[in-house]
Amino acid sequence: MSDTLSPRKTRAALRVSARVSGELLLVLAMAVVAVWALGRMWSVVWPLVVGLLLTTLTWPLARYLRRLGWPPALAASVVTVGFLVVALGVVALIAVPVASQSGELADGVVGGIQKVREWASGPPLNISDDQITGAFDSATARIQDSLGSMVTTVVTGVSTVVNGVVTAVLAVFLMFFMLKDGPKFLPWLARQLPGRFATDVPVVAERGWETLGGFVRSQAYVGLLDAVLIGLGLWIVGVPLVLPLAVLTFVSAFVPIVGALFAGFVAVLIALVSNGPTDALIVLAIIVLVQQLEGNVFQPMIQSRGLGLHAAVVLLAVTLGGSLAGIVGSLLAVPAAALAAVVWNYLREQLSEPVGEPETSDAGSVA
Structure with missing residues (x-):
């Protein structure tokens, strides 16, 4: 039995690969144009x-x-x-x-x-x-x-x-x-909208609205959890201004990375000038522990339930958004990933075969 390549199948595979590559390049070009237009506006x-x-x-x-x-x-x-x-x-x-x-x-x-x-x-x-x-x-x-x-x-x-x-x-x-x-x-x-777009786009928009609501609620839950844990730690250590610092921690949770750093810096500074360096180091340890729990446990778990995204997807989205667009990218990365998942799931629903429908096959005609 010969293992030589079939010229006909090879040419067909190359044609398919070229067509798919061209379509992917076209999609990427359209995405670049969309991002450029978004930046201009x-x-x-x-x-x-x-x-x-x-x-x-x-x-x-x-x-x-x-x-x-x-x-x-x-x-x-x-x-x-x-x-x-x-x-x-x-x-x-x-x-x-x-x-x-x-x-x-x-x-x-x-x-x-x-x-x-x-x-x-x-x-x-x-x-x-x-x-x-x-x-x-x-x-x-x-x-x-x-x-x-x-x-x-x-x-x-x-x-x-x-x-x-x-x-x-x-x-x-x-x-x-x-x-x-x-x-x-x-x-x-x-x-x-004309034709089928009059049905598809409103459905996707409604699902996207529900997704954004889940994102905002999950951020509020994470901020409340941070505020309670850090406020409790500050109260135990004896740092003044516990309530304002807890409120600042809750508000800053809506601004990823910089918000947490700013709230933590303020808390450590107040602990330093009021209680001394020892309590400031204890407060710093408490904030680092809570932030690690938030970033690696609480936030991925809460957002994955609220947005229908896996915890790993949430972490990767925040990292990618921060590397591409800084603070704004980190803020919008998770809802953008969730909206993309909404669109993808809707497309899968529309392109999937109905349950129980027989699939056509050409296997019987092959000798």
């Missing part, structure tokens, strides 16, 4: 995304009020105002206690710096005051030399803050309109 897309996420969080209350017979505009107005009141209350809950103890914190910072200097001047470092002063002078000289770049950084930071405020305002207005007119969107969309 990001100033509009980002407030829309934030408003959509806020709407998924506040829609259950608006839906409840509408079922009670409230007019859509009134229900949307009440929910929007209530959301703003809660958001401002959270800010006040964090800011007021910190401001009332700002004097103590400032004294603690000065005392902490003095303790660090005393520790550095003793064994095993034995760094003299002259060396420390020289290091401060050198740092001051470098800061003065880089004054121009610092001004540029400050201007960039101010611009970022302004853009953030504009994005927040637009997102709140968009949330109001989505709460008010959201149920009219899918019927309107079905009337605008």
